[in-house]
Amino acid sequence: MASHIYECIEKIGQSIIDNRGFLTELDREIGDADHGINMARGFGEVLAQLPADNEDIGAALKKTGMVLLSKVGGASGPLYGTACLEAAKVCAGRTALTAEDGKTVFAAVIAGIQKRGKAVRGEKTMLDAIIPASEAYAAAVDAGAPVDACLDAMCEAAKEGAEYTASIRATKGRASYLGDRSIGHKDPGAASSLLAMEAIRSYVKGA
């Protein structure tokens, strides 16, 4: 993967900002109707503060994490912020990442989100998109698939995972107040995670 970490983060941010209405609508159904607004605010600030000429992936992720922590406002701030800070640690000083490195980054991201949110798979959270995506990605890398195919496998699993969240009951976060009424609605965090992964794929593919 080439290093233009700003462009990659910009793609993620732009996708989140473009989909702010969609994410907020998902959150209106089972939460407090602010996920899209919060995430767009956070990424707007990230794009404003991130130095565009920065080549150090670790430094860029650290900056992104700190801004998300402070500017998002909802639970997704500490969750995505911690995910970025943990990813930053394993990317410190790096200006490029290999497909193999992607597995390490995924592991750091998942560990960060679990540390902060104390959630496990199957609780209708972003982890239900991210963990299967990580597994599908790692399996494709281990099988020697080209990076594009690895990222396709990642996005496919993330999409399935995000869809799966609609079929289960929330036990974490604001949606857990709704109990069984949360069933039938997709988790907004899983949806924003999918958008982020699709944006990473589109960056790597140069699309």
Next chain:
Amino acid sequence: MVGIVIVSHSAKVAEGIVELAAEMAADNGHIIAAGGLSDGGIGTDPLRIQAAIEQADTGDGVAVLADIGSSIMSAETAIEFLEGSGIRVRIADAPVLEGAVSACAASAGGTSLDEVIAAAEEARGFSKLA
């Protein structure tokens, strides 16, 4: 004296709780509000919470009272950032307003951080109608 930090999604809520709880304490300088975002929006900000903890600490530790949702996660993030600072911080598993009032009363009495936390957490089981 144990410091107290009030975390809420709303700056007004946090400031209001400080105002109310400070009535229990002769010296209200160590009860600090950490509500809302820096732009005035609704939400919680670990960096604001971290700054409030630093401000509230006088060496005897800081008790954090937090409201719903992300406030606990943000407070935990702030506490992680303070690792190595030497400031002792604990989050009370207590309703934010009632817990804050109990914590302030305990803190004003010169008790330890653990005792302040215990006082705040007692508020959890307090019946208003009994």
